[in-house]
Amino acid sequence: MASSTVSKLALWIIVLGSTITSGCGEAPKPQQAMLPSVIVNVAHQKDIIPKTEIVGRTRASEDVVIKSQIQGQLLKRSFVEGDDVTAGDLLFEIDPAAFKAELAQQKAVLKQAVASRDVAVMNWERGRRLLPDGMISAQDMDELTSRKLTTAAGVVQAEAAVQAAELQLSYTKVYAPISGRISNAKVSTGDIITPQSEMASLVQLQPMWVSFQVPEKGLITAQQNFSKAEQREVKISDIVMRLRLPNGTMFDEVGFIDFVGNRVDAATGTLPVRATFKNDDKLMLPGLFVTLIIESPIKETALLIPQAAVQEDQQGRFVMVLNQQDEVQKRVVELGERFGVEWRVLNGLEDGERIVVEGLQKIRPGIKVNPVEQEVIPFKEDETK
Template identity: 80%
Template structure:
């Protein structure tokens, strides 16, 4: 019995060994690695117009607060709130009664002063004729002369008081100092107005200013470009300024830079710049946030690549480039402005380099790939 069990055990071991050998003999051959397919594009040069965009805020070229120069009761408002008005239009009238009375009083004083001066002049003339004959003393003549001069000064003083009273009376009517759009009235009929009272304000909408900030880094770059372009006669006024309104549409008029600050703000690291735009139809109002598009007056031949090809890690921005053997290489790049769906390359690539735009997640440097060319869509200036 024991011998029979050992024989059965050996038999099973032989069967298992045979099956194992058979299994090894029938194992399929290892498959070759599949080469991934990727979509590639070619870095290409095109003529472009360099542009930069800045966020700005519109500001009225003139913004005047209307305040009275005298105190009194407001009798009348002579404009329609929110209207466009012209310089010199009557806006408000203040009760003139007190100022008319003061004017009349000073006019009466002036008449007295004129009469006193006339009498003093006649006495002086009489004394001048009597002095040679010794009819009056030199001391009396001096007194007559003093009286004439004093009364003449009194007339001048009285005339000045009348002019001041007339000026105060004129302040009872408040006129528009500039043309523009006026606000709602901040005072009501019957209010007692003082020189501290704010009555309304007027904003001048033509032209319209746009204030924006330029970062110090961009400022230095722009200055270097200007200094290097010695063969190009270009001034800051030649830059074409366009506006994108809050609803995304472009403003009809182009503008120009008319002010550049004289120092960089130490807190923000920016330089204040202002552009001026015609605003004949008063479409723009003060306080709007707009996008200022600054265009260069010259075109440049720039190297462009699709934005989809650009990646970024701790080393910076990079793209995956294929060599002549269709092997993947990582290439660090320095990029400039964006133009439509493409990015300008400042360094790191050359014209004709093949770059991967799709399938980036399944490749790594050194890997061989199957490239599929992507059709290049030419950049249009209107795409930006």
């Protein structure tokens, strides 16, 4: 019992002693609040190849509507709808009976005209021999000459009629004017075809055109850049044109600009431009909406920042910048095109300034933070392709 009492007494003395010691010492200072940690990156200058993305539409380099030039009954269709045909292939046959008859008639008229001319020539030759001896009058000779000239003109007219009949007969067979892919037939066997009746359409798929519109603002910038390029002996053919297909994949071939319009459309404020792409596999068809990626032939130095640092509000896009005292400042920025995971800064930042890329939800303008440098991942050109 005595031992237990001593142990309790000793415990109370220890507790009391620690309390007295704490009471006698200085009051503990309040702990300073920990600064929020954020990941920061540095706005940096880098050589880039400017790129622009524009939506365009594919067009056949040749688009022909097959029409009849005569009237007649359709006898035959000689192609498989939707198939590829070669220039000169027979497509349609129209009943030639009426046109053969017309040709035979015109040939008969030609023979009559030739016979009349030959008689007139013989009479003129006879008169020419008799005129010096006074056997015929000058008036009779004039009539013989007139007859000769008239019949000669009749032969020429009959020959032209024969050629016209042959041409009409040739129209009974309709051939492919170009190589390409044929559409479905617009007419059926047995139909009575009239002149200018649309029978089918034919599109050339190799090469393929891509038409797009350049806004007037971008046009001026492009012209200014191209003027600089000319000073460096860079041609418009040096501009690299790449193509993103509707499913998001990149087209294998690289294109080039082959046409630039000569006036800006007043209604839309755009200039029509056309690019040409090889389409050997005939993967692209006319009418597709595609994305053109246009690469400048000139390298430029640009200020780049990570996309993760960019936020947006009613004032526009902005980033959080740290000053030398690690205090947060809001900075409105003007941005250009993207390069991989980075964004080009046109206005609002200077080279070397620190910006917050992670931890944005923990900060606000004016507070102090604990910055941690972000590990930089090298930018790869093919990230945009």
